[in-house]
């Protein structure tokens with residue numbers, strides 16, 4: 356049976372749940388889909404139960420969200436792709452990948468526990484990777500005491516202000532994902548209120564539809580008998596079946612032979628869409644997460660750039676000791692994870708808590724441009740966050 360094509364009836368946005376481990380992100384995600392399915396809003400909304408969101412086998416075994424799960428739903432005015440991000444500290448790198456494509460985020464904070472290390476880390480990373488709007492879900496409000504919840508709310512608003520989110524105006528909605536899932540009317544209404552806050556507070560971002568096509572590869576899979584598929588969110592431009600693309604990093608130049616969003620075929624994908632591209636004649640192991648699919652010749656990758664970097668303080672989970680020239684951490688740029696050599700120039704050291712300028716020489720070429728945000732990690736933790744200020748295009752790569 357042919358699959359029904361995707362029909363673009365509402366503006367599409369990418370949002371997601373982020374926050375500390377066990378604060379209820381996945382439960383709330385399931386509750387959102389249930390409330391919307393019952394509201395009957397939009398043909399693409401389906402209830403996705405909790406255990407279908409945490410679906411990779413490795414996750415079920417460990418009971419924590421490792422990969423990033425995408426679900427689709429519609430409110431009355433918008434179509435959303437929602438990524439449920441992992442809270443566990445080891446998986447913050449996946450959070451960077453997920454957040455890199457978010458137009459807005461729902462920060463889930465347990466009203467019982469308040470701000471925890473990953474709550475703060477996710478807010479910092481969200482700021483760095485360009486998430487401009489956050490709505491807060493104070494979850495587990497069914498079990499929390501009102502006065503304590505008021506304190507948690509104050510604390511969250513302060514945290515957001517400290518990271519430039521204007522904490523006093525951010526919507527903070529008290530919810531219970533668990534009770535909403537059980538159908539308790541008080542709490543399904545709270546989820547409705549949260550969705551209304553997302554609909555109104557997160558603006559429709561500007562989509563660069565006229566720019567050359569670019570998609571950072573998030574995942575690669577094989578469809579038996581059809582070929583290799585790359586997935587991710589289109590960063591800019593549009594793409595149609597039959598268009599040529601090159602995959603930077605893989606050295607592949609090919610043609611798009613199929614295009615889907617949430618399992619539905621589409622004729623054209625555009626900036627902001629979460630898509631799967633079927634590529635002609637590309638071996639599965641040629642392409643990896645971190646590569647970039649782009650209109651041929653539209654981007655020139657580079658290795659050297661200058662950046663402004665904030666070195667996380669020790670209290671934020673950063674380093675306890677300064678860094679100096681010669682430091683070699685991992686750089687998380689779009690979906691890529693690349694080693695880089697740091698040069699601090701005249702400045703001898705950068706201490707935790709400092710904001711510094713640096714030159715970086717990456718281990719391999721990636722498409723870079725001023726304004727691009729990135730995270731710096733070392734030994735499984737985030738130690739810095741920065742923005743590219745200029746790109747040195749004179750250094751050519753040997754590979």
Ligand SMILES: Nc1nc2c(ncn2[C@@H]2O[C@H](COP(=O)(O)OP(=O)(O)OP(=O)(O)O)[C@@H](O)[C@H]2O)c(=O)[nH]1
Pocket residue numbers: 374375376377378379380381382383418419420440441442443494495496497498530531532533534
């Ligand atoms: N009382 C109460 N418990 C909740 C609520 N939401 C989630 N929980 C419980 O909190 C625990 C964690 O919920 P999850 O939804 O798995 O949390 P998570 O944030 O997705 O966790 P990670 O993905 O591992 O970071 C589970 O035992 C839930 O049943 C709520 O609104 N109220």
Ligand SMILES: [Mg+2]
Pocket residue numbers: 380381382409419420439440441442
């Ligand atoms: Mg989860």
